[in-house]
Amino acid sequence: MRQQCLRAIVFASAVLTAAATAVVGAPVPSAAAEPGLVVSPGMEIRQDLNVCTLGFVDLQTRTGYTAGHCRGGGVVNDRNGVFVGSQTMFRDNTPDGATVATDYQISDWQTIALAPEVVINDVLPGGRPxxxxxxxxxxxxxxxxxxxxxxxxxxxxxxxxxxxxxxxxxxxxxxxxxxxxxxxxxxxxxxxxxxxxxxxxxxxxxxxxxWQSINQEIREEVVTSSAGTVAPPGPAVPPAA
Structure with missing residues (x-):
């Protein structure tokens, strides 16, 4: 079983309301997000060699969510290698193996500060918000x-x-x-x-x-990290050119 991982790379706000696939020869991240690039739930995202699906977009906080085991070094790109945001927090204690006890509490989430240049919406590929x-x-x-x-x-x-x-x-x-x-x-x-x-x-x-467990764990992490002081997340910083 993997040891539970927990870190805060960039501080996130208090109300930020196993199967990643490897890619050989993943595109090199661009130096900045493309103005007008649309980020929405259900889109493909890439972190280092991991390819996953974006699970949710919070329009108010400009925060994206995906699985914690999808994490990489911090940079989050779209399928074409274009920068869309930066990893902020994650938890991941997904067990190794093919089975898990039903009383085991699985934590597996990650938050992403979306770049200010991207256009965000909450619409799934099928058209439902x-x-x-x-x-x-x-x-x-x-x-x-x-x-x-x-x-x-x-x-x-x-x-x-x-x-x-x-x-x-x-x-x-x-x-x-x-x-x-x-x-x-x-x-x-x-x-x-x-x-x-x-x-x-x-x-x-x-x-x-x-979703309720994810949000409860995020609230717990923010309180622990801030010692009772709440600050909004900083803007997503693109990788150096």
């Missing part, structure tokens, strides 16, 4: 969908709710590269409410870390 609603929580049998850059959108039901994470069945699929992708509940008004981010496949069941 991805929103957060604390009243919508994972429940057994609940209909959910997952989006990943490799498998696209797949839908099914929640098989089991565990210690901060849940497994899915009846049609939900995922492959390497889908890590960090959003898991959400489609609503009748055309939106999608996020309830988790994809973590790994345990046994034959795709699994996600719950």
């Amino acid at each position: 991805l929103v957060a609603d604390p009243s919508v929580v994972p429940t057994q049998g609940q209909r959910v969908c997952h989006f990943g850059i490799v498998t696209g959108e797949s839908c099914g039901t929640i098989e089991s709710v565990n210690n901060g994470w849940f497994t899915m069945t009846n049609g939900v699929v995922s492959k390497k590269g889908d890590s960090g992708g959003p898991v959400y509940v489609p609503t009748d008004d055309g939106r999608a409410v996020i309830i988790g981010m994809f973590n790994s496949t345990w046994g034959s069941l795709p699994a996600a870390v719950s």
Whole structure:
């Protein structure tokens, strides 16, 4: 089992509300973000040699979210190697192996300070706005969908709710590269409410870390790091040319 990792690279605000795939010969990051480049949930992001899916975009704080095990050295690029932001915080204690005890608490998230030059939105590739609603929580049998850059959108039901994470069945699929992708509940008004981010496949069941657990851990980390002092995140700094 990997030792739990926790660090704060760039300080983040208090309300920042296993399957990464390696890429050989990944593009060299550009010196700055491209003005007008659109960053949205469900897009491909690259960190060093890891390719993953962006899980959520907070429009108010300009913060992106993905899986903690997708992290790299700090620079986050799009699929073309263009800089989109910088890693700020992460937790990742995803176990090694093919199975995990249901009472084990999985932590697997990362926050990204998005570059000021990029244009952000909250719209999934299928057209639904991805929103957060604390009243919508994972429940057994609940209909959910997952989006990943490799498998696209797949839908099914929640098989089991565990210690901060849940497994899915009846049609939900995922492959390497889908890590960090959003898991959400489609609503009748055309939106999608996020309830988790994809973590790994345990046994034959795709699994996600719950959105509520992620936000609780972020609040705990910010309080610990700041000793009660809250400061907003600094702007994303592009790599040197």
